[in-house]
Amino acid sequence: MILISGATGQLGQEVVKHLLSQGAKGRFAVLARDANKAKPYSDQGIEVRIADFDAPDTLPAAFAGIETFLFISTMSQDRGPQQIKVVDAARAAGVKHVVYTGLAIHDIKTSGVRDLMSSHFETEDHIRASGMAWTFLRNTMYAEAIAQIAGPNALTDGIFLPGGDGRVPYALRAEMGEATANLLLQGGHAGKTYNITANQSWSYGDVAAALSRQTGRSLGYQNIPEDALREGMKAAGLPDFLIWLTLGTVQDIRNGQYEIESRDLQTLLGRAPKSVDEIVKTVFALPG
Numbered sequence: 001m002i003l004i005s006g007a008t009g010q011l012g013q014e015v016v017k018h019l020l021s022q023g024a025k026g027r028f029a030v031l032a033r034d035a036n037k038a039k040p041y042s043d044q045g046i047e048v049r050i051a052d053f054d055a056p057d058t059l060p061a062a063f064a065g066i067e068t069f070l071f072i073s074t075m076s077q078d079r080g081p082q083q084i085k086v087v088d089a090a091r092a093a094g095v096k097h098v099v100y101t102g103l104a105i106h107d108i109k110t111s112g113v114r115d116l117m118s119s120h121f122e123t124e125d126h127i128r129a130s131g132m133a134w135t136f137l138r139n140t141m142y143a144e145a146i147a148q149i150a151g152p153n154a155l156t157d158g159i160f161l162p163g164g165d166g167r168v169p170y171a172l173r174a175e176m177g178e179a180t181a182n183l184l185l186q187g188g189h190a191g192k193t194y195n196i197t198a199n200q201s202w203s204y205g206d207v208a209a210a211l212s213r214q215t216g217r218s219l220g221y222q223n224i225p226e227d228a229l230r231e232g233m234k235a236a237g238l239p240d241f242l243i244w245l246t247l248g249t250v251q252d253i254r255n256g257q258y259e260i261e262s263r264d265l266q267t268l269l270g271r272a273p274k275s276v277d278e279i280v281k282t283v284f285a286l287p288g
């Protein structure tokens, strides 16, 4: 039996969708902390195990009889110690294999979001030391982040961000979820680390060019000072954590931290991942 955490979230929903489309109903259960959110699953006859990573007492029952655990990372600001306790609970319950979704980044030590993202690597280290089999899926930046960070004005005014010429091998959550479902159903992959990335990476200039092609408008990219982004986000009343995360992420883009191009996503999908033109159509919900 496979257990999928984060199944009420965006990536987890894609994993479940593709497990179901491959006829795997009955071979997996989902972990959810909110029965209402998981109702679409229980309504379909999918086994739902109610548990919360922050409530260790709930974890032994969630892991009972589980062979493979797809551990989708959380966004908790206390993620390091939280996830280590989850790994310990999985091991204590007899889980054999943990598939963990981390981050594809060059050097976490010099990352602008190190304080949050280093927990991915601490979790990996703890899983490796646990004695359970492991597979690490180091996910690149979700393509959906392009629209979130550039904002809807990108469609009319172009992109204004301090991203320099840094490139990112963006991938859609839908394709990452599909690749993850394929891996889970194939089994094996123990002791492997995969970079779940597109085959090539794109700068904000490339994204703006794709937006221009897809909208028929002339949309450019302007590299602005980091302070301008910070002040704009503050003026919009955005929370400090989001400002820190966005600035640190764009700093990492500028510094080439995401420029890791791999064929692992293509291999797991069995086809080439989406191009930048297909990506912008999806993430900006463009017609056609």
Ligand SMILES: NC(=O)c1ccc[n+]([C@@H]2O[C@H](COP(=O)([O-])OP(=O)(O)OC[C@H]3O[C@@H](n4cnc5c(N)ncnc54)[C@H](OP(=O)(O)O)[C@@H]3O)[C@@H](O)[C@H]2O)c1
Pocket (backbone or CB within 6 Å): 005, 006, 007, 008, 009, 010, 011, 012, 032, 033, 034, 037, 051, 052, 053, 054, 072, 073, 074, 075, 076, 101, 139, 140, 141, 142, 145
């Ligand atoms: N590669 C990237 O660009 C990128 C970007 C953002 C995030 N991420 C990472 O990838 C993960 C998945 O992305 P996503 O977009 O699917 O995120 P998401 O939509 O926020 O989903 C997060 C999932 O984790 C569950 N969760 C959170 N805290 C939990 C807890 N204490 N116990 C049990 N479950 C808990 C959530 O449950 P509820 O539904 O109950 O909230 C939800 O199902 C994120 O959590 C984050 O670690 C990656």
